[in-house]
Amino acid sequence: MAARVVVVDSSKVEKNSKEKVSRKSKDKVSKSSSQKSKDKGDKSSSRRSKVKGSKIEIIEVEVPTQNYEVPVHDIKSDEKTPAKPSKKSKRDTKLKTSDSHESPSSSEKKKKEKRKSSGSPAESVHGSVQSESNGHPKKRLKQKSPTTPAGLIYGPAEIKDQDEANIPRASDPTPRKILRVQDLDLWRAYEPEPEVEQIIERPEKPKIYYDIGPKALEDPSKLPEDWTSEELDLDPDDLDAQIHRCEERIQANIMPKVFRKRLENFKAERIDREETRKKYSGVSWDVIHRLESLSRIIAKLVEDGDKYEEMANVKALMVAYASQKLVWNNGLVTYWSRGVQLSQPRPFDWDEFEAINKKYNGDKGFWVEGIIGPTPGLNMLKGSFGPAPFPQQDLNFVQIYIRLPGKEWHQHMDFLHDTGSSTMTMYEGDIDDLQAGNLNPERVPILGLLEVRIGSGEYISSPLIQVEGTLIQDGVRLLDWARILTTVSPGRYRGRLNPRSDGPILRQILSTTFVPDGDRVLHVTNKHADLNKLLGRRRPGDPEGFARPATSLETVRVLPEPRAAQGARDAEAQARAQRGPRRKDRFQRNLENMGRVISFRPPRRG
Template sequence: MPPRKSKKGKQPATPSSGRVEKSQKSKTQKKTKLSDIAQEVQAAGESIKGGLTKFKTSPSSQSVSSAENRDKALDLDTSYVGKVKIPKKAPKPPRHRRWKHKGKESLENPAELPDDWTDSEPDLSDDDYDAQIARCQERIKDNIMVSRFEARLEALEVDKAEKEFWVDSEPYGLSWPVIQRLNSLKQMEQDLTKNDQYKQLETVRAIMRAYRYKYLQWNHGLVTYWVKDRQLCQPRPFREPKPGPEPLAVKMSLPPDSVNMHYKKFTLRLPSPDGGTQITSTLNMMEDSGASIATLYEDDVKNMMYPRPHYVPVEMVIGRSIVTTSNGQINQPLIKVEICLPHEGEVLIPWTPIQVLLMQGRLSSKTADRLLGPVLRRMAYTATAPDNRDRIFIANNRKDLLDLLPEADISKAYVPEIPVDYAQEPGHPVFY
């Protein structure tokens, strides 16, 4: 790791010293130390950039190009930083009206609050801890819902301290997005030191070095490609496939199962850049509208390969991703597959490349369902209706979707309860 500089521009003691040395080192020692650091920085830079020349002439270069550019020279040396339009953030709304309570005791009874009082702060960013803390202190002085804002203030101070710890643990001068990315990479590194089945630890550590030595920056909307410890290209857009021909009109409704979950069988296959034979597999996927990425099991992927391997090949893994689930964060490998949705002899969703999280083992009664991810939301028109039947309506054009929607009496709509079991007495569960 490169040395950190203090905010005043002074050089802190090295970690091994355990203290700040007051005595001045000799000029020779300083020159030697600076020379060693310069050599380390230069070596790291050469390692990061050294892969470009070799990679441009290798067959593997095709893996980072889209199909339409396969026969063209890749502009791997071209950086797209500043050349890609980034959507501007919507302006913050104004602050809500400020209310103050002049009583001796805090106003805590919700029935006594002004009609337009709110505890939200729409004009502040959630991660602007200094502004949020200052606003909390202001709210406490206003003497309204003091207990709520005291609890919020305590949580904000903990979050701010955690952010400062992350900043202090990395070289001075790195941007906050880079520090957040490094924190994710450190979690990956920790997991990979226990199990590096797909040989990704070397790549993760190389990317961390690139960020710390400022050879790599966080650029919204741009990516870099890596193989082992080699950066293959300059920051470039993450290419998406061009839309295909207009599909035939297809529509359907997806009813829930007995516990109000939605499942549908989709057809999947592995990409074949060389146009070889592909093995398709029909798998039952759960449509979870909150899922941002699909999941498959290793066994599912192996069933799409011939001859069937004992392990998913390392070459298929394109990276790792940390995602948040209801049971906490998970850190899994990413691969690419192709998916389509046939319906009654027609195709509702044509073959579409998607990323999936690769889960260990196989689907069983003890594992989580396969998730469909955002496929339906991104590739079709979808809707629901308050008719208490909990169906999802799907079509590949707007007119057919509107034709599918039933008339419903929203005054009779309700949110169903699911059966719950709990132990009223040991060994005697009550089910309702």
């Protein structure tokens, strides 16, 4: 849509541009204004006019059809915007812009009527500018915008400079703050949170019998009633204490084979730790784990190529950690771009990340150190499926709507509910599909490379990016769009034989539960109390008229199923098989019984 933008050369505007015109000089002002309007009509081809020695240029430009808005706190006094006149000056200004063929009184009445219908021109500073037929600039129209807290922006805003353009926007927006990189004190030193020493009350040392005799006791049925093989009084990471306890157990001659094997494992682990410690001196174990992970990432980049140009960042991080210029601080992150450190350790903030990432073209060569723990992430189910007719028959899939940050286009995607994954997992083909749905596809902000250990024990390195996700049912968005971290695997999504993984996102933003009713249905809700209704439902094997007592989720314990219920469960399973497969729509909600609870059912055979 073509619009006109008025550019005022304010350097030549006199300081007394807001001077008031007395009522006695109305006739003179009207005559002068009419003469100016005639001059404007003669020179309309050049689209230039003179007002008190200043220049007004009307330039044809192309602007988006969406309305723009800027929070009030973001407007600075040095910006060249029209000043809001007083009531008296507004009245006198109307006389200056009136037509030469109309009297001041009639022109003033028409202006009042227009102001009532379209809003006062002084009420909006950043409204759209249009042109009237007589050549005068039309009054700026006030544009309606949602009421937002100070500092938050919920939709497209007028872009004033490059830093403000860093903020992604959409019509169904995620709340964001307007931040400028030059306003951030990136080199401020944040003190890490003090580590609170956890006092763990451990039980007393278990009783170790030494009067068994020369013959070893290896029959579990003949063990003393109060004997236990668990060492609950010891710290699991204290290898020296664990080794000493194993030697005591072997000397007691009770189940010696078990403790000899346990002793062998502990000694091997202690040797590995000592060898690792020799490589890195003077640093903490967190830094050692991080250096080991970064070295494996470098090996992967050399082998597979540096598609995202992260080699410089990885090498710079290793040098900083090895020289102790950078230490691992839980809860603090540092920003890096192409091997250069951009900040001191500071708390992670999504708005800060988006601003810094955009400024440094963060689709490649950008890194946020500390966003994930020092050890590799987990994706234990990924890569562990074998070729089987129905490999995911008893697994749950959830439907999440995903979009790129601040973009309009979103897609429904199926994710395997994987409690063994530390992050969400998508595919490069998914990102390509999301970019194809936008008119102006932009780069995807990257936070670095994440090393993940899969179920087979192997390590893989995947790019860590930002997306936005929510749950939508029956056309209604049930949650705000949330900013999510996800890793990107090569290739495309090929159905449920090669699933995506949802990671911990549902457990972070919703209440989730499984009900022991035999259906293996995952229930999620944004109201914790709604889940209590599920626990009171009748289950297979319950007698007629049985009323299950109200139970709080905090007191629920997983109990073994009574044997009397096994026959009823088998009968119910047989009845379900006779009824045939249920409808394919798994995104269900029973409003009468479960409130706002959403149920994700596992796929059925057939």
